[in-house]
Amino acid sequence: MFEHLNAQAQDKIMALMVEYREDPRDTKVDLGVGVYKDPTGNTPVMRAVKAAEKQLLEKETTKSYTALGGDPAFVKALSGLVLNGAVEEGRLAAAAQPGGTGAIHQALELVKMANPDATVWVSDPTWPNHLSIIKHLKMKMTPYRYFDNDTRAVDFSGMMADLGNVAAGDVVILHGCCHNPTGANLNMEQWKEVTELLGAKQALPLIDIAYQGFGDGLEADALGVRHITSTLPESLIAASCSKNFGVYRERTGLLMAVSPDDKMKAVTQQNLTHLNRQNFSFPPDHGARVVQMILDDPALRTEWETELEEVRNTMLGLRTQLAEALQARTGSDRFGFLAEHRGMFSRLGATPEQVETMKEKHGIYMVGDSRMNIAGLNKDTVDILADAIVDAGV
Ligand code: LMR
Secondary structure (H helix, E strand, O other): OHHHOOOOOOOHHHHHHHHHHHOOOOOOEEOOOOOOOOOOOOOOOOHHHHHHHHHHHHHOOOOOOOOOOOOHHHHHHHHHHHHOOOOOHHHEEEEEEOHHHHHHHHHHHHHHHHOOOOEEEEEEOOOHHHHHHHHHOOOEEEEEEOEEOOOOEEOHHHHHHHHOOOOOOOEEEEEOOOOOOOOOOOOHHHHHHHHHHHHHHOOEEEEEEOOOOOOOOOOHHHHHHHHHHHHOOOEEEEEEOOOOOOOHHHOOEEEEEEOOOHHHHHHHHHHHHHHHHHHOOOOOOHHHHHHHHHHHOHHHHHHHHHHHHHHHHHHHHHHHHHHHHHHHHHOOOOOOHHHHOOOOEEEOOOOHHHHHHHHHHHOEEOOOOOEEEHHHOOOOHHHHHHHHHHHOOO
């Protein structure tokens, strides 16, 4: 039977991870997969996570099943972090998921059940796995303009013009903050205009928020998602704890669905639980429990917020340092956008050939579309990268 299987297209980010690991050079620099690294190149377990895990080891008395939708305390704590009361409880259905990817997959399955004809609109560019999941689910997909390659900022008029063509019942994937892969984000005024447009079109926003706290701070990064979900009758939110709690391998995420009223919430909730049961039954609990313990314990929460701010400020410092290093080498401000972008990623705007040159000659690994993980840098490797960018003629 297996002879009927076809080879699948490789995920570019995952393939790059393997290639980097196999490169024997000591001087190699990994700016590929979106993982935070400290100045020594390690991805640390966050202090509050370690402390919560220690407590859990002592206190946990059972590994028996939780609930199909995940531990209700986790659902409450994480939805609180993202929405902070923007949506009434009577309208909010939610179920824990194995990571942000699980939440996106489940959100699209829910849409497919509700409207098999829905077209899924995605920013051009977007996270490659969005495209891959949509294709896997055999859903229709249309890109909307998002990034202006010349200014390296959001092409907002292009975005609005393209979203003017969405139909009622279509789904529009928006990045809640820290756009992946570009680093260019909507401002609040633009969030309001998008919200108004989707409301007028009766389209459903699906907000992917995987980097809350990595851009302008925990609160600022959630303002867009809070505005859109509190304004429109229906929306979906896929939240991930992989990055902001550093619990990547624990697969910790949440799918939230906002309904117009409590009756529809009950049906939606039941569908979310049903989907969990079909796909994996109970969602993973360890990461979720640790996240909930941190969010609900004032001391652990303060410790976590402090470390998250350190991480965020480190990334901002690296952004400024890189923009300045390039300014010094080129005598121009054309890389100033690197200090303006937010989150882990920036799209540099290099050609695939230039990306290849940087890899072959300088051991710098970035995704082929020239997405760089800023959090993969440290103050010493910034200069190596700046030299490589100039040498490759970007
Ligand atoms: C990334 O974009 O690098 C991360 O979200 C990791 C992943 O799963 O692709």
